[in-house]
Amino acid sequence: MKLLHIENLTVEFDTLTGPVRVLDRVSLRMEQGEVLGIVGESGSGKSIFALAIMGLLSPKARFTADYMNVNGQDLMKLTKEQRQSYLAQNVSIIFQDPQNSLNPCFTIGFQLMETLSMHGISGRRNKKLRAIQLLESVGIANPESRLKSYPHQLSGGMNQRIMIAIAIAAEPKLLIADEPTTALDVTIQSQILQLLLDLNRHTETGLMLITHDFALLSETAQRVCVMYSGQIQENAPTRRILAQPKHPYTQALLHSIPHIGERHAQGERLFSLRGSIPPVDHLPVGCRLGPRCPRAAKECVRAPRLENIHGHGLVRCHFPLDGEET
Amino acid sequence: MNEIKLYQETHIPGPWEEFWYQYKQHKAAMVGLVCLLIIVLLAFIGPMLIEHDPTVQFSESLLIPPAWEDGGSRMFLLGTDDLGRDMLSRVAYGSRLTLGLAVIVVFIATIVGVVLGAMAGISKGPVEFIILRLMDIFLAVPSLLLAILIVAIIGPGLLNTIYAVAIVLVPHFVRIVRAVIREELDKEYVIAAKLDGSSPTRLFLISILPNILPPLVVQITLSFSTAILDIAALGFLGLGAQAPNPEWGTILSQSRDYIQLAPWTVAAPGLAILITVLCINLVGDGLRDALDPRGSQ
């Protein structure tokens, strides 16, 4: 049984100039307990994707999918209320900014125990014991006194740990982490990441790690899914992508990571793509990377399809790289 | 998604165009604007079209109901009051008086408020302290009581109403202007302009003033409705415009005793105030939404 199986997920918004498609027929599968990385620039649609799975899009968004199977249940067949409660039982999400994702007016304990009572734990004492246990498991010292703290009294790293504690309180099958470390200090980042990976290992929780930072995924994710302009551009096992990216955009992302200790010749430029990600209401014709792609050719005005390359994975490009010309 | 859009060719609206575009989205605000323009136009040309003078008393036609009622006369479309004066003419002339007073009041309050607010915002220390505490005092006294107090000191009358209501409005302007200036002064573009060697005057005019405008415009609009309501309230209490003057509040205070006998003498001026203030508030809401980038997105 697949943990996640999505076919042709499309999200559109109505704007003053007409409908805008921010996610274009995204299809994705995840195995039980897998760590999947989703990488892309801001505006690539990766956060919308996470919100769409969770059913948290604003009511203005138009949302369609052929098939959206989470842990063996097709969400498209459920009513809105059924879907929301099914998701709450099976999927948890943590966001980029822990200071804003906790309610500033309630204590940590209140917010944690509230989730616990949603999942069949009753009685004040039971809930409190479980809450302390959860805080311990995410590495928080003095858990008992922390229960009485308000979010603003704690650091960002602490709050993100608490968000994780709230997320795993539901004992989910899938944990979506949307840029979980972006707002944190570098030293805290690796701690939080380590915590997420430990959870994944010990509880068999599938982890979807959404980030703009390829370096973060190279050692953590089993598979990486590269998004650009609301489309998946490449979807393949991490080691294959690291060994040889097939999509020019993936290659550009990998090249733009500065490597510590690597010496650059004086005057050498760091690699970067020309221009910037196109606004969703002014997408280029054909391949969406087209105008920025160093390898663009005449054919690229025809939109490429996501195709399987044997021994690699899925790639959306007319001219996949094969390692010779680099 | 069929048509091809090249974003280099897209027309990017300027601030005024953007503002007007946002404002037009707000249907109620557009209705308010149109009605307000009609009201202003009527205040200008209305009295020219009306045959009766607002103070002439037709002693044979006292308390005549409006023309569409039984016993109404086509001579007096909205009927007459207890002294036989034409209600339509009184309300029409009253619009000049009330709107005109409000314009003067808001004008004075804006000038004084912006100057004091700018002084408080730019200077730190005793000047700011004195201005702010003075405004705190004014804000601590309920607005109408403050106006009453001022009228009590300088005596009732049309001119004194202007001072009283203007003084009531000033603290709000001072607070807004000072707050915006303070907020802007801390921003990096202002520091950049300072480092470039702008003089304080230039800094104020070029960097800060444009940022005050949006909240100021909204405050001016809201002050208009407050001014009209306060002027009318003072008139109603007999402390503002005096008896023969057809100020809307003053008319209401006179017709109050005839509410059962001649409800039209109460209805007409009251509706006039309500509709005018309603339109101004609609315009104010629209302006706020159109000028506030957070609200419009």
Next chain:
Amino acid sequence: MLKVISRQILVLILSFLGITLLFFTLTQLTPDDSNVVWQGHVRSADSALAQKAIELGVDDSYVYQYINYLRNILSGDFGLSITSNRPVLSEFLNFIPATLELGFFATLIALILGIPAGVAAATNKNTWVDSLIMTVTLIGYSIPVFWWGMLLIFVFSLFLDITPVAGRISFIFDIDKVTGFMLVDSLLAYPKYQLAAFFDALKHLILPSIVLATLPLAVIARMTRSAMLEVLASEYILTAKAKGLSRFRIIWVHGLRNALIPIITVIGLQSSILLTGAVLTETIFAWPGIGKWMVEAIYRQDYPSIQGGILLISSIVILINISIDLLYAFINPRLRKPV
């Protein structure tokens, strides 16, 4: 927090000084025996002090006179009312319960209807519910209070004849003044009139409370709406939704608890608006409170009453502001000290 309250106390002291100084200056500017006109009676009782002042040669100095004048006020002596010839303070205490009673019910109406209306408008944004609430509240804050009162009197008292036109209670009831609050006093008179007096007092209270509540209600409803919209768009609401909490709990617990912080501030500002409205409402309904008392004091040029009344009223406004600031600190955990 302490800073906010000390600022308010400073405002209290400063406005006290400011208003007294204003009146004092006017006293000096008035040519005739101004002390009589403004302060109600000439102060010469403190003869030992006056003697000393003459010795020091400061009896004429304004500073001395001002300080003397302040001493009187601080000891609760605001002079005598010119019209009733009674001390201004006791006049004030005589009239204030009626206003407090009216203000209390108006605030109650404004809160009980205003907050749910704002929440309903926010959660049904851009639907007919929202448009209806926004339209009604817009009319609510555009309508002239005195005309609105006249309208209600016309419809309910004169036309339908279900509410009394004016006053606090019918003349047939002879209620002893105990607390000054008519609802309480009429209940205290229970054996005499059973509950008839109480219901009569309640009937008298309905229209004035509605009229006085209208403006604050509109302001609170609109403020609640915009505060709720802002809160509902925040990330912690997404978290709450992701947790699978019920819509009711998200809106009324997670949403409203945060929206209350800005709402409390607005409620605090209503005290001043309410007192302004009270002046007009009390005039229309012949409600014997401080608003009506102030207006009549002006008609009769009773300056000691005007002066004392305004000083006391602004003190009340500032005291309400201080308590709202305390409430604000209580309701906003972010103002609490870090542990």
